[in-house]
Amino acid sequence: MQNINFNFPAPVVDSSVEALRLEVRGFLADERRKGTFQPGPDCWCAGIDTEFTRKLGQKGWIGVTWPKEYGGRELTALHRYVITEELLVAGAPVHAHWIADRQSGPLILQSGTQAMKEGILPRIAAGTCYFALGLSEPGAGSDLAAVKTRAVPTEGGWRITGTKLWSSGAQVCEYMTVLARTSKVDEKHRHAGLTQFLVRLDAPGVTVRGIRDMSGVEHFNETNFDNVFVPEDAVLGAVGDGWKQITGELAMERSGPERFLSTFVALERAFSRMAAARENTHQQAVLGRLAARIRALRSMSLGVATLLQNGESPDVEAAIVKDIGTRFEQEIIEKLREFWPIMMAQGQGDELQHLLSESLLRQPSFTLRGGTNEILKGIIARGLGLR
């Protein structure tokens, strides 16, 4: 009988990790007092504040795991984890650098040219250079291999033509990593012939158009590439490596704390209200259950981070974190409705109401972005040997 057991090893915590946590927490409390930012839900996607990101860069909290020669601090993945979770629970506006810190920087470290590493990574770490992801297209969502954007070789480089959709934050970004087809579709190997390019968003032929989401925020974009020239060395890694690169990042992308803490700011306020109110055992049970699940999800997420650090490939475990975690972010809001009904936009001046209404309007995206939960369940099922 085939046995499938998931185990989640303990992260190795030293005192520097907790010292860093307290430093970040103290900084965020100060900034809150100064009124630098208003806490918001889904802050890693909806909260864009380049000034705030620059401050984080000055503190040395972006790209912390990267080599020192490229602006990093050579800290562990757990140090980065602690920084990101403290930023998320504070509801701080961190989207500007989020993608570059989590994904594009590591991609450049692994597959970029020396010039990219020297020219771009220190600026990401300083909080001044931002990235958007160019993956989805009008005709390619869950079926990412269906991308139609083409890159055609030309003298000294490539010409890119196509449209990318739903790229968060592209309006403030200097670069987009663009997934494009570099050879014809082979129906038997649909994932072959895809290449990632580093494209400057101010290049001639690029137009970025903001798209307003149902919550009223204009954070994602349609980006059009009309015969855009990129030099030879804009290719990330080798031609044809695009799919391998994208799937290689997934465990990291899917298992982080942003996959279960997007609505935690609302739950934190709810706990404050409950602490201040007369004892209500039913409410304690409902909120206590949410806290229990967060603790468990966090253990699982930290376990995946530890597996990654140990050089393993916990793709199935990461998909589980994201599947359960994102549904849970939505569930928090549904459970809190019982005690704090959500009707009014902006919450009419009440902070908890504001966080709840913003969370509710944003939550449909949680189970879609970065791979829908249906795609995730397919990955889990494959890992279990069912397909």
Place this chain on the structure above:
Amino acid sequence: MEQSDQLIIDTAQRIFADHCSADVVNSAENGHYPETLWQALKEAGLLLVWVPEESGGVGGSMGLGLSLIRQSARYALPVPLAEALVANWLLAQAGLANADQTRGFALALETLPRLENGQLHGVVEGVAFAAQVSQLVVPCMQAGQLTMALVAVDACELSLQQSLAGEPRHIVNLNGVQPLTSAAVDSGFSIELARGVAALVRAHQIAGAMERIVTLTINYVQERNQFGRALSRFQAIQHSVADIAGESALANAAVEQAARTVSQPHCALNDALMAIATAKSVAGEAAGKVTQLAHQAHGAMGFSHEYTLQQYSRRVWCWREEFGSEFYWNQWLGQQIAEQVGASDGGSAWASIARAF
């Protein structure tokens, strides 16, 4: 895990595989106590994992014992290994540890029995496998002090009940029973921790049984054909099995984290209980979801007594209620966090959650 720990786990694994087949589990329910299995566990010293070395035991960590218990639940072990471990652990808290006898424990959930003038007063319900051991460890109160009393089972009046899984649970009447020995617990030990560890043991059993349910379900949907193909080829089934595996994995993460927390030397009681509350809550909730989906995937076969799924689903349904259901621990956790939030200026729910690694 240390090498010596792995050796113990491997030994247990061999005994479970050799002596705890599905038939043995069903026969146990029909009154044929699996003596061979029980003797094998005893002879291998596995009941003594939480007896200190100086008292003739293994001196294993909390983590080792809990791993062993989780593994035993993957076989629906129908003998009181978990109870024996907890009983010896309780005795050790009062300096009474020894390796002499097989024991269970009678832990009251609310009012503890009283020990006065050398006699116990009280009734404890839901005592697992009391008739299958020779002694019971009874946490009780003597002159306002938490005390461990060791009693001979023969001296107690037992009324037999059966758990949902057909396992014995007894009502133990301790009125007038004179303990074989008793001693006050070491300072720093509390009844809350005793109840917490009992809950954590059940959470580990749930996690282990769910791992087996995941495996049974995966195998079944691959073997069973309908509409000309294996059930596993249907996307609806794939997603359902993915949900089962996910809930099982989440419970694993929670019980493993709690095991680490209680294993830390000088772990604060509140940190231990918050980790335990998380483990029992998440495992208890997962038990409901996992069994529902697993039975759905198995169709009528899973509902039959002959097929092994029922041995696991009936056990997790029982274990999730014992020593505090998820509803009990949810409320406890919510109240604790609210108190911590209210206790200090700038106190936050997050600060209490982020203490756990």
